[in-house]
Amino acid sequence: MSNLGDIFYLAVLVLAASAVNGRLAWPDAPYGSIVAVAKLTSRDKSSVVRGSMALVWPRPNMGNASVSLNLTGALDQITMAHIRLNATDTPIRLDLLPRYPDTAPVPLNPPLSFRGIMGFTVPFDYLRVGAWDPDNDHMSFIQALQEGLLYVSVQTAAMPGGALQGKLECQSPCMFSIGGGVVYAGR
Numbered sequence: 001m002s003n004l005g006d007i008f009y010l011a012v013l014v015l016a017a018s019a020v021n022g023r024l025a026w027p028d029a030p031y032g033s034i035v036a037v038a039k040l041t042s043r044d045k046s047s048v049v050r051g052s053m054a055l056v057w058p059r060p061n062m063g064n065a066s067v068s069l070n071l072t073g074a075l076d077q078i079t080m081a082h083i084r085l086n087a088t089d090t091p092i093r094l095d096l097l098p099r100y101p102d103t104a105p106v107p108l109n110p111p112l113s114f115r116g117i118m119g120f121t122v123p124f125d126y127l128r129v130g131a132w133d134p135d136n137d138h139m140s141f142i143q144a145l146q147e148g149l150l151y152v153s154v155q156t157a158a159m160p161g162g163a164l165q166g167k168l169e170c171q172s173p174c175m176f177s178i179g180g181g182v183v184y185a186g187r
């Protein structure tokens with residue numbers, strides 16, 4: 001009798017743990033792509049919003065790279081969303097919302113508020129990623145991704161330092177691959 005009780009108790013614990021620590025599923029991607037996900041959580045405990053992000057960067061000539069981001073709940077006056085480097089001054093490494101023609105961040109005008117679900121997908125390429133790098137090198141983005149130094153930040157008028165954040169987790173080997181090997185990003 002006590003065995004049955006123990007098993008039930010264990011199952012509940014496992015379910016509870018996976019709900020808290022559950023990793024996001026890796027998105028579908030062409031073979032050999034760089035793939036990363038992030039779980040976005042609110043930095044303001046009183047606001048009810050969470051989100052997820054998926055980045056897919058196919059190897060050269062295997063399709064377009066994109067970032068898709070979903071938010072669930074409610075958030076007022078979103079001004080910007082970026083992928084940033086976790087370093088002093090948290091420089092931008094990719095613009096998500098709005099998209100800029102250049103690399104000078106300009107907030108959404110007017111800001112965007114939502115209730116329910118909001119999602120968008122933006123394309124990018126090695127040129128766009130390179131444009132945000134001081135050395136104009138798209139490999140710096142991949143290296144930062146490998147080192148776990150990139151995160152998504154969604155800013156609002158009330159929280160310009162970031163209302164939601166989530167660290168990018170990259171799927172191993174976090175490099176373009178062909179067969180058993182890895183290749184560097186082509187142009």
Ligand SMILES: *[C@@H]1O[C@H](CO)[C@@H](O)[C@H](O)[C@H]1NC(C)=O
Nearest residue numbers: 027052053054068069070119
């Ligand atoms: C966002 O939502 C769409 C539609 O439900 C889904 O197809 C996509 O996988 C989601 N993306 C992420 C990163 O959660």
Ligand SMILES: *[C@@H]1O[C@H](CO)[C@@H](O)[C@H](O)[C@H]1NC(C)=O
Nearest residue numbers: 061062063064065123124125
């Ligand atoms: C990639 O992007 C280009 C330019 O936006 C578009 O013309 C093309 O159809 C896209 N290719 C795929 C496979 O989605």
Ligand SMILES: *[C@@H]1O[C@H](CO)[C@@H](O)[C@H](O)[C@H]1NC(C)=O
Nearest residue numbers: 086087149150151165166167
């Ligand atoms: C930035 O890095 C520090 C130190 O590793 C870590 O504690 C913090 O959670 C990171 N922040 C983000 C937004 O990833």
